[in-house]
Amino acid sequence: MYNEYENEKFFQEYAKMPRSQDGLDSAGEWRQLKPLFPQLQGKKVLDLGCGYGWHCKFAAEQGASQVLGLDLSWKMIEEAKKRNANPQIAYRICGIEEYEYPANTWDCVVSNLALHYIKNIDEVFQKVHQTLKQDGVFLFNMEHPIFTSGAGQDWVYTNEGKPQYWLLDNYFYPGERKTHFLGCDVTKQHHTLTQIIMGLLNNGFALAAVKEAEPPEEMMHIPGMKDELRRPMMLLVKAIAL
Numbered sequence: 452m453y454n455e456y457e458n459e460k461f462f463q464e465y466a467k468m469p470r471s472q473d474g475l476d477s478a479g480e481w482r483q484l485k486p487l488f489p490q491l492q493g494k495k496v497l498d499l500g501c502g503y504g505w506h507c508k509f510a511a512e513q514g515a516s517q518v519l520g521l522d523l524s525w526k527m528i529e530e531a532k533k534r535n536a537n538p539q540i541a542y543r544i545c546g547i548e549e550y551e552y553p554a555n556t557w558d559c560v561v562s563n564l565a566l567h568y569i570k571n572i573d574e575v576f577q578k579v580h581q582t583l584k585q586d587g588v589f590l591f592n593m594e595h596p597i598f599t600s601g602a603g604q605d606w607v608y609t610n611e612g613k614p615q616y617w618l619l620d621n622y623f624y625p626g627e628r629k630t631h632f633l634g635c636d637v638t639k640q641h642h643t644l645t646q647i648i649m650g651l652l653n654n655g656f657a658l659a660a661v662k663e664a665e666p667p668e669e670m671m672h673i674p675g676m677k678d679e680l681r682r683p684m685m686l687l688v689k690a691i692a693l
């Protein structure tokens with residue numbers, strides 16, 4: 452399965468992002484995501500699309516007894532092992548779609564900014580439900596459907612190159628979107644809000660929280676961050692396995 456994170460140019464550009472340089476405190480969604488985590492002391496945590504492993508490290512620091520970070524990209528897994536190693540954490544090169552999801556195993560499944568790369572999100576919801584213990588928590592943040600729907604996933608710019616407005620288009624046509632991100636062509640998947648929310652409810656989850664990422668005032672000095680308050684970019688969901 453092709454993954455742009457294996458592309459050296461993309462990988463190098465990703466490494467320059469504030470969230471890659473400084474970790475979770477430089478991630479626009481973190482102040483909203485962090486309080487949604489359940490108590491992790493002695494718990495087993497699975498991270499789908501773990502990247503550099505920031506959330507795995509957070510879980511281990513919160514006292515999780517076992518953490519498994521999965522990522523399709525060997526480059527990202529190498530980076531995670533370098534940056535966020537911990538005796539409680541195992542990292543594994545594995546696609547979200549390929550993992551075996553052993554039944555009734557994990558207390559918390561987390562996924563940050565990876566599910567918009569997944570074609571069949573309903574299947575992942577079903578498998579996550581199967582692998583969670585009863586009352587286990589599925590906490591994820593993915594690109595918002597308003598962000599993923601339009602072709603190119605970008606602003607319409609003024610002649611001076613300033614973002615003018617966001618084009619919402621083809622919303623009710625889920626599926627592949629060819630985008631340009633960090634100077635590279637990246638393929639993502641658009642899912643409607645109904646697919647995401649009803650997908651969870653139909654697969655045995657109850658919703659505990661839904662949030663749309665609004666970067667806080669103190670992050671407004673980061674280039675481009677002000678634009679994040681003009682339209683939602685990320686959707687945060689906390690769901691409980693019934």
Ligand SMILES: C[S@@+](CC[C@H](N)C(=O)[O-])C[C@H]1O[C@@H](n2cnc3c(N)ncnc32)[C@H](O)[C@@H]1O
Nearest residue numbers: 456500501502522523524546547563564565568
């Ligand atoms: C934007 S990064 C987020 C990384 C990390 N979760 C974080 O928040 O720092 C997206 C990650 O998803 C991974 N990814 C994309 N598609 C995947 C798939 N099908 N299975 C597993 N990982 C995938 C990429 O390799 C990349 O590491």
